[in-house]
Amino acid sequence: MPGGGHQALHRDGAGRPIVSALIFLDPYGPDNGATRVVPRPIDRSGAADSESLVLSGDAGDILLFDGDLLHGATCNRTGTRRRSLLLGFAPERDRRIEDACRAVRTIRMATSEVFVP
Numbered sequence: 547m548p549g550g551g552h553q554a555l556h557r558d559g560a561g562r563p564i565v566s567a568l569i570f571l572d573p574y575g576p577d578n579g580a581t582r583v584v585p586r587p588i589d590r591s592g593a594a595d596s597e598s599l600v601l602s603g604d605a606g607d608i609l610l611f612d613g614d615l616l617h618g619a620t621c622n623r624t625g626t627r628r629r630s631l632l633l634g635f636a637p638e639r640d641r642r643i644e645d646a647c648r649a650v651r652t653i654r655m656a657t658s659e660v661f662v663p
Contacts, residue, residue, distance in 0.1 A: 547622065547625060548622060548623065548624065549621060549622065549623070549625075550579075550621070550622055551579035551619050551620070551621060551622040551628070552579075552618075552619060552620060552621040553618035553619040554618055555582075555584065555595065555598065555618045556616070556617070556618055557613060557614050557615065557617075558613040558617075559612065559614050559636070560613070560614070561614065562613060562636065562637075562640055562643070563613070563636065563637060564612075564613030564634060564635065564636040564640075565610070565611070565612065565613065565634075565636075566610075566611055566612075566613055566632065566633065566634050566635070567608055567609070567610050567611075567632070567633040567634075567635075568581060568608070568609040568611075568630050568631070568632055569607075569608050569630060569631040569632075569633070570603060570604070570605055570606065570607045570609075570628075570629075570630050571605055571629040571631065572605050572626075572627045572628050572629050572630075573603070573604050573628075574601065574602060574607075574628045574630075575600070575601075575602035575603075576600045576602065576620065577622075577623050577624045577626065578622050578623070578624050578625075578626040578627070578628040579619050579620050579621060579622030579623075579628045580600050580601050580602055580619070580628065581600075581601050581609065581617055581619055581620070582595070582598040582599060582600045582601065582617065582618060582619075582620055583598060583599055583601065583611075583615055583616065584597050584598050584599075584615075584616040584617070585599060586616075598616075598617075598618075600620055613634075613636070
């Protein structure tokens with residue numbers, strides 16, 4: 547929706563062994579709520595939005611990142627669709643922690659499917 551989608555900068559893993567994959571289903575960029583990242587070494591301090599880089603690209607792009615990468619969605623100024631799928635790969639033992647942080651991330655997530663090798 548126009549004016550929606552903004553997320554605070556956050557880490558999906560916060561020191562835990564997590565890998566995330568963000569699969570973009572629509573073109574994305576600064577106008578339609580694209581993901582921004584803070585490309586710097588992990589130092590656990592807060593980062594200002596001024597340090598972030600807003601990503602842009604095409605449908606079908608995949609961003610594969612460590613759970614400690616500081617990132618967040620930007621505001622969708624145009625209302626143009628920016629659909630994506632977020633895949634998280636984490637140890638099953640951390641499922642409780644993941645469930646607890648869902649509200650903070652302001653995204654809809656189906657977490658019923660779990661891959662167990």
